[in-house]
Amino acid sequence: MSHESNGYPPGDNYLNRTKGFLSWITTLDHKRIGMMYLGSVLFFFLIGGAFAIALRTELLTPKDSVQMPQQYDAKGNPASFPKKFLFEKDTYNKLFTLHGAIMVFLVIIPSIPASLGNFVLPIMLGAKDVAFPRLNLWSYYLYIIGTVCFLITLAVGQLDTGWTFYTPYSSSSANSNTNVIMATMGAFILGFSSIFTGINFLVTIHTMRPAGMTWFRMPLLLWALYATSVIQVLATPVLGITLLMLIVERALQIGIFDPALGGDPVLFQHFFWFYSHPAVYIMIVPGMGVASELISTFSRKTIFGYRQIALSSVGLALIGFLVWGHHLFTSTQSDIANMIFSFLTFFVAIPSAIKVFNWLATLYKGSISFETPMLYGLSFIVIFTIGGLTGLFHATLSTSIPLHDTYFVVAHFHYVMMGSALIAFIGGIFYWWPKMTGKMYNDLLGRIAAVIIFIGFNGTFFPQFVMGSKGMPRRYYNYYAEYQPYHKASTYSSYFMACGFVLAGFTLVQSLVRGRKAPPNPWGGATLEWQTTSPPPTENFYHTPVIDDIPYNYERQTYLGPDKGWKDEHFAHEWDDIVAHQDGLSSTPNGNNNKH
Amino acid sequence: MNWALFASDLKDKTYWLPAQLSKEAAETDVHFYLLYWLNVFFFVGIFGLVVYFCVKYRRRTPDQKPLPAPSHNTVLELVWSIIPSLICIGLFYIGFMVYQDLMQPPRETFKINVVGGKWNWEFTYPQTGLLGTSDGPEALPELHVPANIPIELVMTSKDVIHSLYIPVLRTKKDVVPGRYSKLWFNAQIPGTYNIYCAEYCGTSHSEMTAKLVVHENMAKFLEWQKRKEQEIDNKKPVELGEYVWKAKGCRGCHSIDGSTGTGPTFKGLWGMPAEEHKTWKTTGSLTPTKVDENYIRMSINEPNDEVREGFARPSAMPSYKGRLSDKQIAGVIEYLKTLGRDSQPPVKQ
Ligand code: HEM
Ligand SMILES: [Cu+2]
Numbered sequence: 001m002s003h004e005s006n007g008y009p010p011g012d013n014y015l016n017r018t019k020g021f022l023s024w025i026t027t028l029d030h031k032r033i034g035m036m037y038l039g040s041v042l043f044f045f046l047i048g049g050a051f052a053i054a055l056r057t058e059l060l061t062p063k064d065s066v067q068m069p070q071q072y073d074a075k076g077n078p079a080s081f082p083k084k085f086l087f088e089k090d091t092y093n094k095l096f097t098l099h100g101a102i103m104v105f106l107v108i109i110p111s112i113p114a115s116l117g118n119f120v121l122p123i124m125l126g127a128k129d130v131a132f133p134r135l136n137l138w139s140y141y142l143y144i145i146g147t148v149c150f151l152i153t154l155a156v157g158q159l160d161t162g163w164t165f166y167t168p169y170s171s172s173s174a175n176s177n178t179n180v181i182m183a184t185m186g187a188f189i190l191g192f193s194s195i196f197t198g199i200n201f202l203v204t205i206h207t208m209r210p211a212g213m214t215w216f217r218m219p220l221l222l223w224a225l226y227a228t229s230v231i232q233v234l235a236t237p238v239l240g241i242t243l244l245m246l247i248v249e250r251a252l253q254i255g256i257f258d259p260a261l262g263g264d265p266v267l268f269q270h271f272f273w274f275y276s277h278p279a280v281y282i283m284i285v286p287g288m289g290v291a292s293e294l295i296s297t298f299s300r301k302t303i304f305g306y307r308q309i310a311l312s313s314v315g316l317a318l319i320g321f322l323v324w325g326h327h328l329f330t331s332t333q334s335d336i337a338n339m340i341f342s343f344l345t346f347f348v349a350i351p352s353a354i355k356v357f358n359w360l361a362t363l364y365k366g367s368i369s370f371e372t373p374m375l376y377g378l379s380f381i382v383i384f385t386i387g388g389l390t391g392l393f394h395a396t397l398s399t400s401i402p403l404h405d406t407y408f409v410v411a412h413f414h415y416v417m418m419g420s421a422l423i424a425f426i427g428g429i430f431y432w433w434p435k436m437t438g439k440m441y442n443d444l445l446g447r448i449a450a451v452i453i454f455i456g457f458n459g460t461f462f463p464q465f466v467m468g469s470k471g472m473p474r475r476y477y478n479y480y481a482e483y484q485p486y487h488k489a490s491t492y493s494s495y496f497m498a499c500g501f502v503l504a505g506f507t508l509v510q511s512l513v514r515g516r517k518a519p520p521n522p523w524g525g526a527t528l529e530w531q532t533t534s535p536p537p538t539e540n541f542y543h544t545p546v547i548d549d550i551p552y553n554y555e556r557q558t559y560l561g562p563d564k565g566w567k568d569e570h571f572a573h574e575w576d577d578i579v580a581h582q583d584g585l586s587s588t589p590n591g592n593n594n595k596h
Numbered sequence: 597m598n599w600a601l602f603a604s605d606l607k608d609k610t611y612w613l614p615a616q617l618s619k620e621a622a623e624t625d626v627h628f629y630l631l632y633w634l635n636v637f638f639f640v641g642i643f644g645l646v647v648y649f650c651v652k653y654r655r656r657t658p659d660q661k662p663l664p665a666p667s668h669n670t671v672l673e674l675v676w677s678i679i680p681s682l683i684c685i686g687l688f689y690i691g692f693m694v695y696q697d698l699m700q701p702p703r704e705t706f707k708i709n710v711v712g713g714k715w716n717w718e719f720t721y722p723q724t725g726l727l728g729t730s731d732g733p734e735a736l737p738e739l740h741v742p743a744n745i746p747i748e749l750v751m752t753s754k755d756v757i758h759s760l761y762i763p764v765l766r767t768k769k770d771v772v773p774g775r776y777s778k779l780w781f782n783a784q785i786p787g788t789y790n791i792y793c794a795e796y797c798g799t800s801h802s803e804m805t806a807k808l809v810v811h812e813n814m815a816k817f818l819e820w821q822k823r824k825e826q827e828i829d830n831k832k833p834v835e836l837g838e839y840v841w842k843a844k845g846c847r848g849c850h851s852i853d854g855s856t857g858t859g860p861t862f863k864g865l866w867g868m869p870a871e872e873h874k875t876w877k878t879t880g881s882l883t884p885t886k887v888d889e890n891y892i893r894m895s896i897n898e899p900n901d902e903v904r905e906g907f908a909r910p911s912a913m914p915s916y917k918g919r920l921s922d923k924q925i926a927g928v929i930e931y932l933k934t935l936g937r938d939s940q941p942p943v944k945q
Contacts, residue, residue, distance in 0.1 A: 063802075089799050162796050168773060169756035169797060259774030265757055266772060299653075301662045305673050330759060330794075331770045332777045335699055339692050346684035350677065356642060357676045363649040365663035370654070378646060385642050389635040395684075396691035398627045401698060402766040405759065405794040469612045469628070471763030473794045476802035480790070550667075559659040 010581050013438065013535040028133035029538055033140050034118030035436065038429070040143070041115050044106040045422075051099035053498055056460075056491040058092055061085040063478035084478065092477040093160035100163035101154060101183075105190050106147055108417055109279060111425040112286035113232075114143070114197055117225050119436060121201060123529040123536060124219050126210035126545035131203040135196050142193035150186030153179055162475060164276075167257040167268040171246070181250070184243040191236035191275075194282070198232035201225050210528075212547035216310070219527045219551040220296075220303060223310040224289025227317040228282050235278035235321070242271040266331050273324035281320040283417055285313055287380065287424030288355055294377030294427055295359050297525045299366030302552035305358040312351035319348050326395065330404050338397060345395040352388045356381060371523065372446030372507075376427025379454045380420055387415030390465065405475075408468025414461045423453070426504065431525075433508060434518030438535040441511035449504035456497025463489040519565030520578050526552050531571045533582040542581065543574050614763045617783045617810070621766040623694045631687070698767055701780035705748035708739070712751065712758035712771040712793070715800035720842075724821055737806035739791060741783060742817035748780040759795035762808055768794050783810045829923055837931025840924050849913065852935055858912050860904050866936030875902040876909060892929050896920060 008017070014031045024032055061084055087095075122130050130136050153159060159179050161170040170180045205226050209218070245256050255261030257268040288309075296303045303309060325333060325341030359381050368374070390412045393399045403409060430450075434440055467486035472479060479487070521530035532541050549570075556569035567575055612632065616622050653663070711718040717737045741747045751760060753773040760779060761768035769779040793804035811817040828839055841847050841862070849859035870884035877883060878901055885891060885902060894901055899913035920928070 089802070093799065093801075160798070166757060166796070259772075265774075266770075299662065300655075300660075301665070302667045304666075305668045307668070308673050308677075330768050332772055332775065335696070338695070342692060342695075343688050346688050347681075349684055350680050353680045354673075354677055358673075360642060360645050360649070361672070363646065363653065365665040366649070366653050367655045367660045367662040368650055368653050370650075378650065381646055382643055385639055386635075389638055392635070392684075392687060393628070393631050396627060396631060396687050397695035398624045398691045398693075398698065399631060400691075401695065401768060402624060402761075402763065404768065405761070466612065470614050471761070471790065471792070473761060473792045473802075475796040478802040554662075562658075 008537065010583070012537055012581070013533060014538045015438070015535050017538050026137075028129070028137055030118050030122050030129050030133065030136060031436070031536065031538075031540075033136050034115050034120075036140055037110060037115035037118060037143070038436075040147075041107055041111050044102050044147075048099050048102035048107055049498065049501065051095050051102070053494060054086065055092065055095055055099060056494045058084065058086045058477070059479075059487045060484075060491050062481040062484045062487070089477045090160060093475075094154075094158055096475060097160050097162050098154050101150070103417075104163055104279075104283075105150065105187055108283045108421050108425075109190075109194060110143060111283075111422070112290060112428060113201070113225060113228055113282070114139070114194070116290065116425070116428045116432060117201065117221075117286065118197070120432060120529050121222065121225055122204060122208070123532065123540050124222055124527050125204065125208055125213070126528050126541065126547070127204065127208040128539050128541075130200045131207060132200050135200055139193045139196040139200070142189055142196065146186050146189030146191075146193060149189060150183060153182040153186055159183055164272060165268075166265075166272070168259060168265045171250075171258055181243065181246050184239070184246060188236075188240050188243050191239050194232045195236045198229035201229040202233065205229075210545050210547055216307060217547055217550055218310075220292035220306070220309055220313075221286075221289035221527075224285050224292070224313050227313040228285045230314075231278045231282050231285075231317045231320060235275050235282075238271060239275040242268070242275070245271070266328070266333070269328055269331055270324065273327045274321075277324040277327065278317075278320045280416070281316055283421045285316055287421040288313065288384075290424040290428040290431075291359065291377050291380045291384075292355075293525075293527070294373050294424075294431055295362050295381070296552045297431075297523050298371065298374035298377065299363055299368050300524060300554045301362055301366040302550055302554070303358065304361035304364075305354075306550065306552075309355055309358050312354050315351045316348060319344065319351070323348060326400070329397065329400050342395055342397045342400070346392075349388065349391060349395065352384075356385055356388070370447070372441070372443055372450055373427045373431035373523070375447055375450035375454070376423050376430065379450065379457075380424050380427065383415055383419035383423060383454075383457065387412060387420055390415065402471075403468060405473055406468040407464040407472045407474055410474045411461045411464035411468060414464070419457050419461065423457075426453075429508070430504075431523065432529070433511070434522050435529055435534045435536070437512060437515075438518050438533075439511045439515030440518045440522065441507045441515055445503060445507040445510070449500050449507060452500030452503065453497055456493050456495075456500050459493025460490050460497055463487075463493075516563075517582075519560075519563060520582055521557075521568070522565040524554065524557055524559070524566035526554055526557070526568070530566075531568060531574070531578070533578055537581070542577050545571075615785070615787075615789070616766075617764040617785050617789070618766075618781055619784070620694070620698045620781070621764065623697065624766040627691060627694060630690075634683070699780075701748050701778070702746045705746045705780055706742070707748050707750055708741070710739075710749045710751040710760060710771065711754060712760065712797075712804075713754035714756065714798055715793070715804040717760070717791070717793075717804070717806045719806075721821070724818065738809050739806055740809045740811060740817060740820055742814040743783055743786050743810050743812055745814060746780055746782045748778060751777050751779065756797050757795050758793045758797050758804065761792045761794035762789065763792070764789045764808070770795055783808070786810045786812045829921070831927075833923075833927040833930040834934055836924060836927030837929065840920065840928050841931060844916070844920065846928075859907065862932055862935050864935070864937050866932045868937065874905040876905065877902060889929055892932065893925055896925055896928070 014029055024036065027033065063084070118130070118136065122128065161180070165180055165183065205218070205222060248254060249256045249258060249261065249263065253261060255263035257263045257265055259265055292303055292309060323341060323345045325337055326345045329338050329341070390408075393403055394409065394412065430441070430446055463486040467483045470483070472483045472486070518534040520532065520534050522534075523530075528545055529536075531545060553570075557566045558569075560567055571578075613625055613628060616625055707723055709720045709722055717739070719737065719739045749760065751769065751771045752775065753771045755773060757773070758771040759768055760771055762781070765781045765783065767779060767781055769777050771777060787810055789808040789810070791806040791808050793801060797804065811820055829836060831839065841850070841852070849857045851857050851861045852863055854861050854863040865887055868887050870886045873885055873887055874882050875885045882905060891902070897915060897917040899911040899915055903909045903911045
């Protein structure tokens, strides 16, 4: 089979095969769908980030710095809300709701699985596409529909409940029931989008692995995506049930969550976290997968303890279902329940710890280089270590009681969701960018941005640990002046971090305009996506790959120089074909072989 | 170990934590610092190794190969699975033990009722008969307690879920509508400390703060209470009456909105025509009775002398004889006048 057999001219790839807006929104190509997800996710990250900066700016000033004449109406409610700094209390509350909801549901959850996962999963499997390409496109549409639904409710409905929508606050007064139902509906449609993606990935991984790729020869990202998909498929329906109950309660006036109707408001928290706790693993497990790829590739060493990492992903997915009650330690849940949930929670710490040790052992005696993606990989290890270790404070019942709902928690989950999951996502973007776009970016700029983000991140969120342990509660517009130094440190660092993100974005955009052409394998990656052109053709490969080894065998690679990247002996017979297509050269005759 | 001493030793804030007011807080802090140093140990170890490996094994030439190293090692992998597991089980155990102390009140406690509502806290002292000072939004809500006596808060909410959080006592508990939650503590160091609402509850969530005022002992606490009562007695009669209705337990049975409780509502009571208001005399006859100053005074001091038609006999109401001063009774009468047939309901301020 020669490369000409794909019937397209050299230089052809998934980006230039067809053209025009319509060709994108009707595409069934997993790579294009992945790119559309990527664009959407980054767009919402920008919006959610802008809200975050506004929130942080407001928090520069404490309560006492501005005289606040309080006035009360006849019922004793404050009659007007004087501005403290930038905006009023209600605005602050709406903004943190928007920020949290956007970051969780529109950014982190779909980030790695739906965008990067969609792009690389089939290629890593040596497949032409996912198992159900139409379903894949439909998932993207659902994401968009859910997003629109969600944003309209949040914005028009002026929801100020926080992204957790706790009843009875969410179902009373300022927030009409319809708003909560609509927002949950939005989250549910988004949930369906991820269920479909999950099913698609599960079936693809089960049925489309190439000859020779046994389960234990799968790259670790695939294990991570597999585990994530299992959680998505199993947990999301609970969100639907919750929604149904909210509707039934309203329509039939049957008390479920509303104490006024005889319902139990704490029950909502159980349902909410039964979905949202596993969702936390939907966020972090793929990040761990990406980190494993980065660390292995840039150490040029097979990942240490491959099976342990793979199985710990699955372990996390399973135990993640049993620990939701650790969000309810102060909720009047019984002491016995608290005891059980505390005990189980410790067992999510262990797979996480194991992975960190394995990554460390992978670095040991490696050949470590520090291109941009690796800096994010290393940031991930360091930040995730802090995020994971501080989780112990929340799992231990005695310390969890005072720290719950303070800034200590805010810091903890930002270390995990932003510092780890999001950093892995950004690292993944820089890693696969040459593959996705065919362009190399300015590595120096990329590295500077990564360092700024790392420093800015820690400067933003570390002070929050300190003020949290000193008692600063979360979701506070006002605070006593004793906490101001920490808020200031946090806010100024967040500006610094924002500069890092802007620079990172600039680096990527600049590469599209001025970047040099990417070789097929710029980093020396050993997984299959590096054994095709950058960007790949619509069918991904010119030859169906066959696997006969673990996924991280770097020994048979040779370095051809910065412009040509790395060449893998295992694929030597296809190499000329790949290069020919890559460079848009006309064919070379020895692409013809039927060995595989 | 003498925890009280320990507590007063550490009374000044440490870098990470606020002042420490109870034995339980001291125990919690021991865990906090245990976890803290465990965190520091693992972080420094991991971070140190990352840096060390990155420097030592950095790639010097583009095609430098890694040094030979095993790709897995069962013993090592078991070690780093089992040791963290043991540490975790240990942490779970000690955490749960102290948590039990934090949650299980001693048998004898001084009970204080707490009602959370958007956006203030109301503290009442059923055992000594005082309504807290949080009454009315203008007042800074304060929770007064005597030191070295176990206090138990019995808490509920008027509207949404709140959470009472006292950092210096390292404790918090949600305050849920339609249910009573309990929180106990034994504060050992007199002073004034912050109380926060820790569960997001809307617009002024961040202003739903209060002060915890710890008095040196029960005597000092009662002294404060007396001062407070005098202060309240100096209020305008109507305000005093409303205060009595709230603080002395009247409102448990008598509504002011017309709804019938264990006792008759106060709404429209004043000036009610005698024909509509029949009472059982001690003689056993049911007769129309005019509601006036005398009737009210009698109902407060000797509730059983005349019981309103339709309510339990003998009266469910305890006698307040000697428990309300003349001034307070006069206040109640003035307050009832504002709730009468043709008058407006009381307006705050
Ligand atoms: C630019 C970086 C970011 C900054 C400066 C920032 C800042 C903040 C602030 C000030 C709050 C409100 C805290 C409170 O009062 O409770 C908050 C809440 C939150 N943030 Fe971020 N954030 C950032 C990025 C992220 C990212 C990437 C995520 C994605 C996982 C995220 C997830 C959350 C969540 C889930 C909450 C809780 C929202 C809630 O309490 O309803 N943040 N953040
Ligand atoms: Cu509250």
